[in-house]
Amino acid sequence: MLKSHYKLQQDVDGVEQEIEESLHFEQLAEAVAEEEQKEIVPNALPYPERKLNRSEISVRLTLLGKTAEGDGYTYLKAVCTGMSLTNISAIKSFQHLQFVDVSNNNLTLENLQVVTELPFLLLIHADKNLLNSAGLKKTKYMQVIIMNNNKLTSVRDVFQPELCTLEVGYNKIRRVDLLSMPNIKCLDFRYNLIEDISNFDFPNLDSLYLAGNKITSLNGIEKLPNLRVLHVRNNPIRILSGFDPELKKLQYVNLRNCKVSTLKQIKKLRVLPALDTLVVRGCPYMGGIGEEDAEVGVEEEDEQLRIEVLASLPKLKRLNKGTITPEERTEAKELIKQWIEDGEINEEEILEEQHHDDEESNVD
Template sequence: MLRSHLNLIRSGSDTTEEAAEVETIDESVKEIPVRCLQKSQVCGRLRMKLTRIDAIRSFKNIMFLDVSNNCLDIQALQVIAELPYLILIHADDNKLSSAELKPMKYLQVIIFNNNQITSVADVHQEQLSTLELGFNKITKIDFKSKMNKIKTLAGIELLVNLRILHVRNNPIRYLDGFNEDQGKLQYINLRNCQVATLRQVKKMKVLKALDTLIMKGCPYMGGKGEEDAEKEEEDDPQIRVELLATLPRLKRINKDIVTPEEREESKMLMAHWVEEGEKEEEEIEDEQQQEEEMSQIEN
C-alpha cells in the first residue's frame, strides 16, 4: 500500500508554476486554465487549482484521497473509480455540480462540502456510510430505494436551504440533527423508518415551516418499519391528534389532510398537556423499553 507515502492530495505548501500544464479551454470556463496533475507531483502537497487529476490512476493502492481547494468538476473526478481500494474521497471547495460517482467497491466516505451540488438522488455506493454535503445548493433529499441503510440524520442541520427530505425505508430511529435554522423545510417522509416514540417526533418542533409529515409504517404509528404487502390500515385517529398537538403547523399527516375536527381535538390535548405537564421521564423510560424490545426482535 502507498498509504504511508500518499494519504492526502490537497492545497497546502508552495509549488512552482512549472508543475502545472496550462492549455486553452472553451469560452464557458475560460477563466479557469486547465491544470493537469503530473505523476511526479503526486507525492507532494499541491496548490495548483487543478482541473484534471488523470495521473492519479497510476497509484492503484490509494485508500484516502483529498483533492479539496481545486477546480475539479464531477467529470474530472470520475477517474477515482480506477482506484480499486479507495475508501474516502474529500473534495471540498471544487466545481462539483453533482455527487454521482461511478460505483466503487470499497468507497465508504464522500465529503463534498462547499460545491454547487443540487441533488443527492443520483448518489449510490454499496458501502457508503458517510455523505457530507454541507453548504451546497441542495433543496431536496430523496434517496428512495437507492440507499436504505441510513441510520442517523446527524449533520443535516448544515442544509439550511433544504425544503424536502425523503428518507423512506431507512432504519432511522432517532431524529437528532434538525434545528431552527432550517426554516424552509416543509416536507419530511419517514415512511417505514424505525421512529418509535413521541419523544423523537418532538425533535421536529424546531422546524417552523414543516406542514407535511409522512410516518406511515413507523413503529410509533403501529407499523413494523418495513414495507407491508398487506392492505394498508387507516391511521390511528388518536395518534394523528397526538402528532398534530406536537406539531400544530402540520396540514397533512400521511396521505390525509388534517381536518378541522382533528385540529380542535389537538388543541384540547395541548391544553391537557399544559395542565398535567409533559412527563419527559416517562417518555424516556417508554423509549428505552421499546429499544430493548426492538433489539430482542432483531436478535
C-alpha cells in the same frame, strides 16, 4: 426515475408523488435481480461491440431549441436508450447537444467519456450501464448527472463546477464523499450502502434523497441550512437527532418505515420552523414494523395517533399523504389543552402553540 432538476424549485406535493412512485418495489426487485445475476456469472464474456452511428442519432433527436450562440435553431436532446451500445463516439459530431440519454446500454466510463467533448452539455442520463465510476472529465456547463442502477462504489472522483443534481440511486456507494461544489442543489443516493452523513457539507443543498440506506443517525443535516426536502424512508433511524432551528427552510421530511417508536422523538421536529409535511407511516409509533414490506396492502391509520402528532407539530399541513382537516386541528387543540392540564407539556411548547394561533389569525 426521480424528476431531476437544475436550478429549479419543485412543488412539495409533486415531490412527494414522484418520490413515492420512484420507490416502487418492482424497481428495487429489478435492480437486485440484475445485480445478483451479474454476480452469478462473473466470468461471462464481454458484451459484443455495438457502435452507435450518426444516422441512428439523427432519428433520435428531440427538443428543438436555440443554439447556445443564439444564432439559429437545432435539436438539443439525443435519446439513445436500450440499444446494447458499447461505443457512442459518433455523438461528438452533434456539437449542439445539451441533453444526452444513453440509459440501458453496455457503456463503461471510458466509453461514456466522449460526451464530455460536447461543449454545451448540461445533462447526462446513463442509468443501467456498466459504470464503475461517475468521474467524467470536467466540463464547463454540466449541471445534471444521472447514473442509477450501475456499479458505482464511490463518488469521490466526481467534479463538475456547475453541477446542481447528482442522482446515483441503486448502486453500492458507502460514503457521500463529494468534492466541494457550491452549486449542488439536489443529491439522490437512494438504495445504496450509506451509514453515516456526519461529514455532509453542502450549504446550498435544497433536496436530499437517502431512502433505503443503512443510516441510523441524522447528525450532519444541521450543516445544510438551505435544505427544503429530506427523504430518508426505510432507514434504521430510531433517534431523531441532528435537527436544528437553523434548518429554516426544511418543509418536507419523509421518515416512512424508519424505526421511530415514540412521540418524544417526533416532538424533536418542533424546532423546524417551516415544516409542513411529515411522513411517518410504517414507523413503530404509527403501528408499522419499521421496514419495507411488499405484502402489506393499504395501511389504515390510527386517527388518535394522527391527532397526537398534530398536537406535537401544530404547523403541519399534511401528514402521511393526507391533508390535515379542520376537525383534526380542533381535536389537536383539545389534546394540547389536556396535556397542559396534566402537566405533560412545558411552558415553551405552550408559547409556541400560542404563537402559531396568532399567525393563523393574522392570515385569516
